[in-house]
Amino acid sequence: MILLTGFEPFGTHKVNPSEEIARALDGRRFGEHVVRGVVLPVHHREAAAQMAALLQAIDPAAILHVGLAEGRARIALERVALNVMDYAIADNAGYRALDEACVAGGPPAYFATLPLRDVLAALTADGVPAYISSTAGTYLCNQTLYATLHLVSCAGRTTRVGFVHLPLSAGMVAAAGVELPSMDAPLMQRAIETVLRVVAAT
Amino acid sequence: MILLTGFEPFGTHKVNPSEEIARALDGRRFGEHVVRGVVLPVHHREAAAQMAALLQAIDPAAILHVGLAEGRARIALERVALNVMDYAIADNAGYRALDEACVAGGPPAYFATLPLRDVLAALTADGVPAYISSTAGTYLCNQTLYATLHLVSCAGRTTRVGFVHLPLSAGMVAAAGVELPSMDAPLMQRAIETVLRVVAAT
Amino acid sequence: MILLTGFEPFGTHKVNPSEEIARALDGRRFGEHVVRGVVLPVHHREAAAQMAALLQAIDPAAILHVGLAEGRARIALERVALNVMDYAIADNAGYRALDEACVAGGPPAYFATLPLRDVLAALTADGVPAYISSTAGTYLCNQTLYATLHLVSCAGRTTRVGFVHLPLSAGMVAAAGVELPSMDAPLMQRAIETVLRVVAAT
Amino acid sequence: MILLTGFEPFGTHKVNPSEEIARALDGRRFGEHVVRGVVLPVHHREAAAQMAALLQAIDPAAILHVGLAEGRARIALERVALNVMDYAIADNAGYRALDEACVAGGPPAYFATLPLRDVLAALTADGVPAYISSTAGTYLCNQTLYATLHLVSCAGRTTRVGFVHLPLSAGMVAAAGVELPSMDAPLMQRAIETVLRVVAAT
Numbered sequence: 001m002i003l004l005t006g007f008e009p010f011g012t013h014k015v016n017p018s019e020e021i022a023r024a025l026d027g028r029r030f031g032e033h034v035v036r037g038v039v040l041p042v043h044h045r046e047a048a049a050q051m052a053a054l055l056q057a058i059d060p061a062a063i064l065h066v067g068l069a070e071g072r073a074r075i076a077l078e079r080v081a082l083n084v085m086d087y088a089i090a091d092n093a094g095y096r097a098l099d100e101a102c103v104a105g106g107p108p109a110y111f112a113t114l115p116l117r118d119v120l121a122a123l124t125a126d127g128v129p130a131y132i133s134s135t136a137g138t139y140l141c142n143q144t145l146y147a148t149l150h151l152v153s154c155a156g157r158t159t160r161v162g163f164v165h166l167p168l169s170a171g172m173v174a175a176a177g178v179e180l181p182s183m184d185a186p187l188m189q190r191a192i193e194t195v196l197r198v199v200a201a202t
Numbered sequence: 203m204i205l206l207t208g209f210e211p212f213g214t215h216k217v218n219p220s221e222e223i224a225r226a227l228d229g230r231r232f233g234e235h236v237v238r239g240v241v242l243p244v245h246h247r248e249a250a251a252q253m254a255a256l257l258q259a260i261d262p263a264a265i266l267h268v269g270l271a272e273g274r275a276r277i278a279l280e281r282v283a284l285n286v287m288d289y290a291i292a293d294n295a296g297y298r299a300l301d302e303a304c305v306a307g308g309p310p311a312y313f314a315t316l317p318l319r320d321v322l323a324a325l326t327a328d329g330v331p332a333y334i335s336s337t338a339g340t341y342l343c344n345q346t347l348y349a350t351l352h353l354v355s356c357a358g359r360t361t362r363v364g365f366v367h368l369p370l371s372a373g374m375v376a377a378a379g380v381e382l383p384s385m386d387a388p389l390m391q392r393a394i395e396t397v398l399r400v401v402a403a404t
Numbered sequence: 405m406i407l408l409t410g411f412e413p414f415g416t417h418k419v420n421p422s423e424e425i426a427r428a429l430d431g432r433r434f435g436e437h438v439v440r441g442v443v444l445p446v447h448h449r450e451a452a453a454q455m456a457a458l459l460q461a462i463d464p465a466a467i468l469h470v471g472l473a474e475g476r477a478r479i480a481l482e483r484v485a486l487n488v489m490d491y492a493i494a495d496n497a498g499y500r501a502l503d504e505a506c507v508a509g510g511p512p513a514y515f516a517t518l519p520l521r522d523v524l525a526a527l528t529a530d531g532v533p534a535y536i537s538s539t540a541g542t543y544l545c546n547q548t549l550y551a552t553l554h555l556v557s558c559a560g561r562t563t564r565v566g567f568v569h570l571p572l573s574a575g576m577v578a579a580a581g582v583e584l585p586s587m588d589a590p591l592m593q594r595a596i597e598t599v600l601r602v603v604a605a606t
Numbered sequence: 607m608i609l610l611t612g613f614e615p616f617g618t619h620k621v622n623p624s625e626e627i628a629r630a631l632d633g634r635r636f637g638e639h640v641v642r643g644v645v646l647p648v649h650h651r652e653a654a655a656q657m658a659a660l661l662q663a664i665d666p667a668a669i670l671h672v673g674l675a676e677g678r679a680r681i682a683l684e685r686v687a688l689n690v691m692d693y694a695i696a697d698n699a700g701y702r703a704l705d706e707a708c709v710a711g712g713p714p715a716y717f718a719t720l721p722l723r724d725v726l727a728a729l730t731a732d733g734v735p736a737y738i739s740s741t742a743g744t745y746l747c748n749q750t751l752y753a754t755l756h757l758v759s760c761a762g763r764t765t766r767v768g769f770v771h772l773p774l775s776a777g778m779v780a781a782a783g784v785e786l787p788s789m790d791a792p793l794m795q796r797a798i799e800t801v802l803r804v805v806a807a808t
Contacts, residue, residue: 073375108715109715182331311484336541527780581730583737
């Protein structure tokens with residue numbers, strides 16, 4: 001099984017394309033793996049708590065977290081998670097972390113363990129703008145990747161874990177009326193399918 | 203008949219999505235109008251010369267020029283054409299204009315005559331990022347819009363004329379591997395279809 | 405005499421570097437010309453009305469309007485003024501124009517009449533990032549340039565007229581804490597002095 | 607003593623403002639500390655080798671590395687160094703690393719040990735655009751910060767270490783003629799002086 005997570009909407013966003021994709025791909029099969037799609041809360045404690053419970057409950061072969069990054073123009077394959085919470089805006093519980101650790105006493109960073117170069121090659125071959133990113137930010141996205149990698153590491157699991165950031169969807173930018181990059185929702189879903197295909201094959 | 207023009211590739215671009223859309227929609231019907239799709243050369247004299255010949259030959263009810271604008275994140279509905287050629291790069295004939303007039307003695311500018319607010323409303327309702335732009339640049343795109351509006355004005359025609367700039371396609375940005383905004387080719391074609399539908403209805 | 409205008413703050417801006425420069429250079433001499441520095445209101449009617457009164461009262465040899473353009477990274481030498489008011493935000497009187505003419509029945513555009521290439525060369529030689537811009541926007545800056553060029557044209561005057569857009573000042577971006585380009589206030593003042601020197605010499 | 611390092615020019619850059627600042631501040635006193643200004647090579651092995659020799663030779667109380675980051679609009683106070691070399695362009699020896707470790711077997715990351723919040727507050731109070739950055743990239747800048755933090759950590763030293771990225775200088779953008787953010791060289795030097803003052807006081 002591959003665990004695929006999206007996030008609920010946050011900040012000024014009414015929707016979150018990562019949520020829609022997690023729902024759309026729930027139950028889909030890639031190679032030998034069935035996808036379990038889950039939507040995580042944008043909450044400084046609950047997101048990590050739900051991940052801990054999910055890891056216990058379903059023991060996936062791989063975990064792909066997906067989130068939203070306003071301002072980015074391409075699919076971002078996150079290379080690393082930092083042990084930092086430094087929120088530019090409050091989470092959905094109204095909490096705004098400043099220079100806190102994701103896990104007190106945890107190491108400064110973990111590298112994602114998905115085959116990012118293979119994923120990038122597959123996306124590029126498929127005509128999807130993508131790149132390997134060296135910062136997942138310091139909000140819930142980074143924190144969730146850190147928390148999961150820490151859980152997997154501490155438990156001695158071999159679960160591969162990664163994070164993909166999506167641009168705003170075309171519909172979000174159309175509605176907002178601002179000059180920000182976007183990606184069409186069907187293209188983003190196709191991109192995540194490509195990522196899952198590569199992950200399932202390795 | 204509605205004349206729909208795209209441009210051939212130019213500069214470092216191997217393809218031009220405006221060319222592909224002009225070819226794809228050639229012969230399509232919108233309301234009472236059949237689309238005539240034509241690809242214009244990126245040439246400081248030939249583009250305008252071909253437009254003059256086309257206007258004589260087919261007398262369209264409306265003209266929609268489509269071009270490519272690297273760096274823009276949304277469909278740009280051009281409001282105005284300036285009587286300026288100031289090329290940042292050479293055209294496909296190797297010519298690089300500097301502060302020349304498109305038409306010597308012509309007025310400083312013409313406004314496009316398509317119903318831009320209606321087009322913008324239709325695109326936004328359809329979830330396509332779009333805006334009304336106040337500069338079509340000073341390259342072939344602006345020059346072609348100026349030339350056509352000048353021809354129509356001098357001939358006393360009532361032909362409505364407009365210009366739409368497209369972002370880079372997703373495939374172009376994927377291949378280039380740079381952090382530039384893009385739009386998926388099918389979404390761009392759908393956008394031009396929406397523009398044509400509004401134009402045909404008015 | 406050279407008339408140098410800045411604008412009062414507007415929108416969310418607490419200050420306006422164009423105001424500060426107009427005040428700082430008031431009374432300064434460039435070649436044979438003394439600068440008259442004036443601060444214009446960000447008001448859909450009053451800005452143009454004050455310009456009309458000033459033109460009558462002081463009959464300057466040249467007019468340099470200066471304004472603020474958030475998001476631009478370089479000094480922008482505006483090439484053209486459009487006969488369009490299309491405000492993204494309300495002016496300081498709370499008025500938000502939508503697709504109105506600056507001057508009903510006026511021509512679509514006027515070109516600025518300062519020697520922009522000479523100004524650009526002087527700024528570049530002086531190490532100041534600058535460029536010739538093809539859109540002054542559709543807010544008060546464009547409107548003021550249009551109004552002044554129209555007044556000068558209708559009166560048959562030979563007064564040379566131009567507009568320079570400034571980036572946000574370093575202090576504004578420091579205070580705002582956002583990733584926007586800026587320019588240091590002393591560098592911007594030096595840039596305007598360079599513009600005035602070129603204008604005074606021609 | 608405080609060790610202040612800049613880098614030589616690299617890629618298409620003819621100059622490097624970090625080099626100029628390291629030279630200009632060499633010998634300057636901040637509090638009890640004299641600055642030793644050094645220019646490092648943009649070389650995948652030599653930069654770290656020179657740092658190792660310098661640490662041995664001068665045993666500084668603090669180390670401030672300064673580098674250049676085209677495209678950034680503000681002074682970037684780097685939070686973290688990753689154990690990754692992934693060069694977008696070759697270094698000055700013509701070497702282009704792809705997904706290598708800075709130090710084989712080293713930890714994924716080190717956090718910088720300068721008081722970044724105090725530095726940010728001082729810069730902001732001084733009107734200098736600045737922010738705390740979560741990625742120093744994956745080129746020589748990140749690598750040098752990683753190498754130094756690793757050396758200090760392995761040696762059990764208490765030397766505080768940090769990295770500041772500068773925007774392009776105004777002169778560089780003026781010469782290049784491109785729409786990129788810049789900062790005036792005197793403002794950047796003043797910013798580094800402010801950083802050194804805070805570092806010297808803590």
